[in-house]
Amino acid sequence: MKLKILIVEDDNSVAEMMQMFxxxxxxxxxxxxxxIQAVDMFKAKPSAYDLITLDLNLPKKDGIQVAKEIRKISPAVPIIMLTARDSEADQVLGLGVGADDYVSKPFSPLALIARIKALHRRIMIEEGQHETEDAPINKDFDIKTAHLKISKARREVLFDGKTVADLTPKEFDLLFTMAQKPKQVFSRDKLLELVWGYEFYGEERTVDAHIKKLRQKLERVGANVIQTVWGVGYKFDDTQAEK
Structure with a gap:
């Protein structure tokens, strides 16, 4: 696969190292x-880039604002956020504005490349599935539990008839993955493998940050259905939810 990547990085040595790899x-x-330069470059030719690596700490306009503006132009272009900050709050902030993944500095270039390949491969698979859908979109739902309905084709989630809004692609994929097997406990490593498409290079905090945002959006409609199994991982269970 041949990719065109926009590297948004104010440290020249890091940017040149990434470009070389x-x-x-x-x-x-x-x-x-x-x-500012990053937004201008993307705005000038948004269809030219297959992926963006985005540093959080940038001059003139920080990575959070850049991600927000890029998402207004393109909801779909993959964004991997890079930062020296190492707190859950910063991860949640970056993922919450639409980043698909999060890598803490210092990072291994080979690990970053593995993540890029896995992310791109997953997107290609999903796009291929959409392209082969000849029939009109099925108005039924792929998953129906006691309280939740999920349509993968429409990326639609309903909890007791109320829409769970503003889910990012990864948040939707996490919910869909766990809701397919209610009460099954998924380790963080397993969720990295199933949702992100890689095992070895994953960071457990990436899963935790996405789960935190997913829970917040579910709880807006009263859906407290993602449970933590301490020391193991997470599971979907809506049997205790009340209508």
């Missing part, structure tokens, strides 16, 4: 060194 993969990349 990407070139070895046969990928083309361009560098933006501040937030």
């Amino acid at each position: 990407f070139q070895k993969e046969g990928w083309v990349s361009e560098i933006a060194t501040d937030g």
Whole structure:
């Protein structure tokens, strides 16, 4: 696969290192060194980029604002956020504005490349599935539990008839994965494998940050259905939910 990547990074040595490793993969990349330049470059040719690596700490306009503006232009372009910050709050903030993954600095270039490949591969599979759908969209739901209904084709989630709104792609995929097997406990590593498409290079905090945001959005409609199994992982269970 040949990718074109927008590297948004104000540290020239890091940006050039990333560009060198990407070139070895046969990928083309361009560098933006501040937030304003990044938004301008993407706005000028949004369809030209297959993926964005986005530093959180940027001059002129930080990574959070850049991600928000990019998401207004393109809801779908994959974004991997890079940052030296190492707190759950920063991860949740970045993922909450639409980043697909989160990598803490310092990072291994090979690990970053593995994540990019896994993310791109998963997107290609999903797009291929959409392209092969010849029939009109089925108005039924793929998953029906006591309280929840989920349509994968429409990316629609209903809890007791109320829409669970504003789910990011990864939040939806997490919920869909767990709701397929109610009460089954999924370890963080297993969720990384099933939702992100890789095992070894995953960070458990990526799962925790997405789960936290997913819970917040579910709880807006009273859906307290994602449970923590301490020391193990998470499970979906709506048998205790009340209508």
